[in-house]
Amino acid sequence: MAPVLSRLLFRRIVQAPFLRTSTGFSFCRNVHSIPFSSVEVEQISGSKPGEVHNLVQGKWIGSSGWNTIVDPLNGEPFIKVAEVDETEIQPFVKSLTKCPKHGLHNPLKSPERYLLYGDVSSKAADMLSTPEVTDFFARLIQRVSPKSYQQAWAEVNVTVKFLRNFSGDQVRFLARSFAVPGDHLGQQSHGYRWPYGPVAIITPFNFPLEIPLLQVMGALYMGNKPVLKVDSKVIIVMEQMIRLLHHCGLPLEDLDFINCDGKTMNKLLIEGNPSMTLFTGSSRVAEKLAVDLKGRIKLEDAGFDWKVLGPDVREEDYVAWVCDQDAYACSGQKCSAQSIMFMHENWSKTSLISKIKDLAERRNLTDLTIGPVLTLTNEMMLDHMNKLLTIPGAKLLFGGEPLKNHSIPAIYGAMKPTAVYLPLEEMMKDENYELVTKEIFGPFQIITEYKSDQLSVVLDSLERMHAHLTAAVVSNDPLFLQEVIGNTVNGTTYAGLRARTTGAPQNHWFGPAGDPRGAGIGTPEAIKLVWSCHREIIYDIGPLPLNWTTPPSS
Numbered sequence: 394m395a396p397v398l399s400r401l402l403f404r405r406i407v408q409a410p411f412l413r414t415s416t417g418f419s420f421c422r423n424v425h426s427i428p429f430s431s432v433e434v435e436q437i438s439g440s441k442p443g444e445v446h447n448l449v450q451g452k453w454i455g456s457s458g459w460n461t462i463v464d465p466l467n468g469e470p471f472i473k474v475a476e477v478d479e480t481e482i483q484p485f486v487k488s489l490t491k492c493p494k495h496g497l498h499n500p501l502k503s504p505e506r507y508l509l510y511g512d513v514s515s516k517a518a519d520m521l522s523t524p525e526v527t528d529f530f531a532r533l534i535q536r537v538s539p540k541s542y543q544q545a546w547a548e549v550n551v552t553v554k555f556l557r558n559f560s561g562d563q564v565r566f567l568a569r570s571f572a573v574p575g576d577h578l579g580q581q582s583h584g585y586r587w588p589y590g591p592v593a594i595i596t597p598f599n600f601p602l603e604i605p606l607l608q609v610m611g612a613l614y615m616g617n618k619p620v621l622k623v624d625s626k627v628i629i630v631m632e633q634m635i636r637l638l639h640h641c642g643l644p645l646e647d648l649d650f651i652n653c654d655g656k657t658m659n660k661l662l663i664e665g666n667p668s669m670t671l672f673t674g675s676s677r678v679a680e681k682l683a684v685d686l687k688g689r690i691k692l693e694d695a696g697f698d699w700k701v702l703g704p705d706v707r708e709e710d711y712v713a714w715v716c717d718q719d720a721y722a723c724s725g726q727k728c729s730a731q732s733i734m735f736m737h738e739n740w741s742k743t744s745l746i747s748k749i750k751d752l753a754e755r756r757n758l759t760d761l762t763i764g765p766v767l768t769l770t771n772e773m774m775l776d777h778m779n780k781l782l783t784i785p786g787a788k789l790l791f792g793g794e795p796l797k798n799h800s801i802p803a804i805y806g807a808m809k810p811t812a813v814y815l816p817l818e819e820m821m822k823d824e825n826y827e828l829v830t831k832e833i834f835g836p837f838q839i840i841t842e843y844k845s846d847q848l849s850v851v852l853d854s855l856e857r858m859h860a861h862l863t864a865a866v867v868s869n870d871p872l873f874l875q876e877v878i879g880n881t882v883n884g885t886t887y888a889g890l891r892a893r894t895t896g897a898p899q900n901h902w903f904g905p906a907g908d909p910r911g912a913g914i915g916t917p918e919a920i921k922l923v924w925s926c927h928r929e930i931i932y933d934i935g936p937l938p939l940n941w942t943t944p945p946s947s
């Protein structure tokens with residue numbers, strides 16, 4: 394695209410929220426009305442790059458070198474990240490090792506800090522929900538992880554709701570204990586939720602605000618001291634959020650924040666020896682860290698997320714719309730994105746596929762309903778697609794081509810929403826199965842069909858998959874739902890005619906199942922599971938029975 398056209402397109406995208414926000418209000422944001430921010434979101438550019446720093450032991454610090462991040466829409470270097478290298482990790486190691494295993498607070502130490510965190514959450518929710526600040530974060534998310542304004546706004550909104558949920562007394566309720574009467578007078582056992590103390594959090598690029606914020610707050614609520622590392626491409630969002638949290642009363646020394654590459658973080662984990670690490674990202678890195686950290690880890694890893702359409706065909710337009718959203722919103726870069734759809738033969742007789750195709754073809758770069766793919770190039774996606782198309786009976790349903798007329802740099806992918814059809818029998822063959830079920834973190838899905846007597850083959854296929862994150866069973870037939878849900882394991886499974894795979898709100902658990910290392914995010918249960926362990930204290934204070942004497946040895 395010619396530079397002028399690209400600038401125009403860019404300007405259209407950045408100005409969109411000022412003209413029409415999804416909440417219906419219109420305003421003109423001024424950075425000076427945002428007391429914590431250190432960047433002007435609309436002005437970040439080659440001539441006025443945004444800068445990101447590190448936070449350790451209560452101080453914002455730089456590093457010996459800058460990593461330059463390029464604008465995913467036009468390739469212009471636009472953010473400078475003070476990236477810590479392997480020789481500079483000692484302050485972070487020291488900070489972790491300074492935190493005792495019993496944490497910064499626990500039910501028997503500094504309990505007033507549970508209340509402090511209720512207050513911080515309440516103030517942060519209030520501030521984040523003001524229209525100016527919501528817009529500031531939605532736009533900042535769009536600049537680094539391009540997605541539609543509505544998707545970015547939803548990410549901020551879920552974060553606000555989460556903070557509200559853990560306001561007031563809700564943080565201390567997370568640490569609720571229980572007591573069981575003992576065997577004799579004065580004895581009672583108490584079960585407590587205990588922190589791990591020093592912990593680490595590693596998060597990917599696709600939800601720059603929601604994933605790190607929810608995990609960091611969960612860790613802090615339970616009394617841990619986290620060091621946070623977010624993917625450098627998007628880390629500016631969380632840097633600004635930490636400044637907001639400080640403004641709302643987060644003690645400066647409670648949270649460390651490091652900008653570094655994966656290798657440096659790996660070294661920090663080994664030297665700093667956190668008691669627990671929460672990793673959200675690819676299965677490749679997850680498996681490496683599980684070994685390096687000797688199992689002291691919880692994982693939110695890859696998703697090869699499936700949808701099964703049952704025999705009862707209803708609400709075709711609605712189901713088509715949900716399929717389009719699930720597979721292609723955020724350009725398919727949600728860990729919950731629909732990777733494969735098993736369609737009952739009754740649906741094949743409808744216009745479902747052509748409706749999904751029409752919806753997918755509405756997506757465009759102007760409003761970022763389709764956009765850059767940050768971890769795969771076009772060559773990688775086309776290569777995968779072409780391999781699939783060599784399978785007998787395979788066909789391209791739609792897409793399969795790079796986007797045109799844009800200035801997305803070649804280091805990123807830019808593909809039209811794509812769907813490939815594969816016959817179920819071929820997919821199940823040993824020589825094809827692994828290829829077919831490889832996660833493509835972009836706007837790409839597989840569609841297959843099954844006959845009424847082939848449900849067991851579908852269930853076999855779901856059993857053979859490795860990642861069990863989200864799933865959807867689209868049917869209102871209770872016996873069908875029972876059959877499919879009873880024979881599968883995915884941690885977040887939606888069931889019913891309106892079932893989807895994406896768009897997790899703040900009110901339910903999100904995470905994989907079927908793996909003891911599986912983590913969760915969002916709910917009180919997720920926070921307690923990931924960020925605390927069980928400690929039992931058996932009080933036994935007497936008195937001794939009257940006339941007690943030493944019994945014989947036993």
Ligand SMILES: NC(=O)c1ccc[n+]([C@@H]2O[C@H](COP(=O)([O-])OP(=O)(O)OC[C@H]3O[C@@H](n4cnc5c(N)ncnc54)[C@H](O)[C@@H]3O)[C@@H](O)[C@H]2O)c1
Binds near residue numbers: 599679727
């Ligand atoms: N399960 C979930 O909740 C969830 C949520 C979002 C994304 N994901 C998954 O994340 C993947 C996409 O993200 P990605 O490509 O950025 O993942 P990635 O694994 O490449 O990177 C994730 C994070 O790990 C860091 N990292 C890389 N190597 C490391 C190492 N050796 N030690 C420590 N840290 C290291 C990266 O810098 C980044 O911050 C997809 O597979 C997607 O399904 C899962």
